[in-house]
Ligand SMILES: [Zn+2]
């Protein structure tokens with residue numbers, strides 16, 4: 423991605439192209455991810471591309487229950503798009519966060535027993551899509567940033583997102599089949615009462631201190647540093 427691409431489409435309909443090209447039914451449009459997330463940004467676009475690609479590779483509709491599992495290795499904006507499109511959520515227990523600080527995502531279909539791993543191509547950089555972006559970002563986040571600076575930066579970001587939606591996703595993503603280690607389905611645990619604060623805590627997360635059951639915030643952690 424060394425060629426700067428400027429698009430003339432400022433309409434904010436970044437999802438139109440990809441949405442119309444989508445051969446898989448029931449894929450939520452990008453606009454829905456934006457609504458859920460609160461703003462549009464390259465991170466969200468990245469997550470959207472990952473999720474749509476995963477749905478196509480795994481021939482799945484949105485996960486109403488737990489047939490899909492997503493293991494995500496960062497907690498960035500992208501995760502919101504993953505949740506909207508794949509239906510894998512923290513609440514359902516089929517979104518698993520591994521804090522590796524990597525733009526890498528493993529999506530598993532339990533039913534067809536297939537897993538794919540998608541990661542960001544090392545050579546992909548949004549700043550290459552718009553040579554002005556780095557300077558504008560610095561300006562917009564500086565102490566002296568004016569409303570106009572922020573507005574201009576947002577506009578450029580939207581154009582970058584729009585471009586990301588138009589170029590082939592293979593220019594952004596590495597996609598490969600992954601080994602299949604299907605995580606256990608979410609379990610339901612009994613709750614016990616914390617002797618410290620009196621609030622209920624799941625047995626699986628409770629600690630014992632001086633012979634009493636306590637929750638993690640009440641637990642006086644003992645560590646020797648290893
Ligand atoms: Zn964002």
Ligand SMILES: [Zn+2]
Pocket residue numbers: 616617618619620621636637638639640
């Ligand atoms: Zn407590």
